[in-house]
Amino acid sequence: MQSYYPERFERDMGTSEGEWLTALPRALGEHAYELGAGQVRVHIGEGHLQLQWRILPPRVIALLRMQRLAVSFVFEGVEEDARQRFMKRFDLTMQRGGG
Template sequence: MTPTHVPEQFDRTMGCTAAELMSWLPRSLPDAQLAVDATLGRCVASWSEGTLSLRWSPLPDRCIALLRIPQLQVHFAFQGLDDAARYARQKFFDLHTHRGGG
């Protein structure tokens, strides 16, 4: 769920692998120019009004009984986008990277 106020910078733990995150980037940031560096775990999404820089690093899997969920620590840094634009971009990103049901 996207908070009503999206700060310019924040960290989030996501339940995915780096490969999964990179495969989601084009559809979760569809109108952005993307510069992805998989080796360094970075992506910069650029729009005319500003940018979103993502940095990620793997965390240990979350284990629940026999279930193992990969995790990434992802740092989000918006630059040049006002509150409304950050909210809209983050909400779209969240809707297209959300997993699970119900």
């Protein structure tokens, strides 16, 4: 989890699109959203977050193949404190454990 989340950033996320779409509603919490192909618009207060993703080639480490998505985050009209709160919850929900 980051200590600060800017208004625009991109991530390389180690997940398949199916896993991403399964976890996404939980990560968005009670925020209303509109899901489209490769994108979702999340209403946060008076503003919104536009998430867009595309499938990347898998990361290969020896015999391990990890599915990946390139995800862009663009907040518009969302105050900084609301952005930070939203992203902390989002990251905790999307966090994957190992072991």
